[in-house]
């Protein structure tokens with residue numbers, strides 16, 4: 001039988017049919033080699049977005065994308081290598097605290113992270129707020145550092161899942177990001193290429209997340225856990241709320257500062273909660289602790305003894321950064337001016353719209369609207385009042401960190417509008433919503 005052409009394969013998906021494993025691999029190999037054009041891949045992405053993919057097709061797409069580059073082989077027992085990934089949120093600086101905490105407990109964390117995407121922040125941009133810190137590394141150096149220090153924090157290299165990097169760029173500009181099979185393949189292809197034995201996925205749910213409903217988040221979580229298992233990896237997905245920003249800061253240096261505070265035992269409660277829940281699961285998957293309680297105690301010990309801070313300092317120094325920021329986070333870049341946003345009336349803070357604050361942060365220069373833009377590490381938003389807190393009219397709700405006060409009025413107005421204040425206290429729901437292991 002003759003092979004179907006690329007337009008024929010796109011038509012199969014467009015009309016709701018299924019592609020087989022060989023056809024998917026041929027498409028991805030052709031795309032990586034430049035033989036399948038960007039416009040063809042964009043059309044295929046839209047067909048997948050509209051028609052979906054079966055679990056078998058999703059698995060085939062993930063593995064073909066993983067194999068589009070190098071699949072890393074790390075030195076120690078595979079079980080010990082566990083990574084964490086978030087589907088993206090606002091104020092989500094968890095990785096910066098979590099990676100050194102669990103690495104100090106004996107997990108090896110080969111972490112390949114991304115940049116800010118849409119209204120959500122990215123770990124790479126936050127790490128680059130540390131003067132001198134480089135997220136670029138060859139795969140060989142990445143392997144060496146992960147085995148020597150227990151952790152390396154890098155960006156996607158040209159060698160790791162290049163098909164994802166290119167497809168992601170197309171999806172970003174063709175309205176095809178929010179597709180469960182495409183997100184599954186995107187996240188897992190690069191994570192499987194890192195050489196991990198296990199993965200803990202933080203699936204964000206709510207207004208500030210890509211998955212806005214619990215049902216969609218659950219479907220995504222199940223899809224990723226299922227495909228991870230087909231690839232012989234232990235994968236746990238933890239669904240966490242992302243209606244309001246996590247912690248009290250939005251913006252790169254501000255968030256890195258807050259993550260470092262957590263390593264000093266001082267961070268905000270919600271950030272600590274998500275960090276410890278995800279970390280406990282990483283220790284469990286690595287086989288280092290059997291219960292969440294024991295895992296938490298071990299992580300808290302790593303924070304209290306300073307072992308987690310020492311680990312972050314080692315990682316920062318190894319990647320060219322100024323390791324003094326770990327003990328003196330005030331050395332991180334700071335914006336020149338502050339603009340206080342005041343409460344228009346008295347009451348309780350019921351909601352803080354994470355999407356709106358994420359978009360305001362982007363408008364202020366903390367994120368990008370085009371892939372080639374630079375971010376300003378120092379600018380951002382500090383939440384002075386968070387959900388459940390009571391404010392009087394005129395009390396500070398938030399503080400904008402800006403380079404100049406001129407022209408900041410529209411941002412201040414957006415931040416004020418993002419707050420919902422009511423006369424009665426809110427009922428606050430749980431932060432950790434569900435854990436999915438199969």
Ligand code: URA
Pocket residue numbers: 086087088114177182183184186187
């Ligand atoms: N994060 C990724 O890495 N890929 C997606 O498709 C969405 C979130």
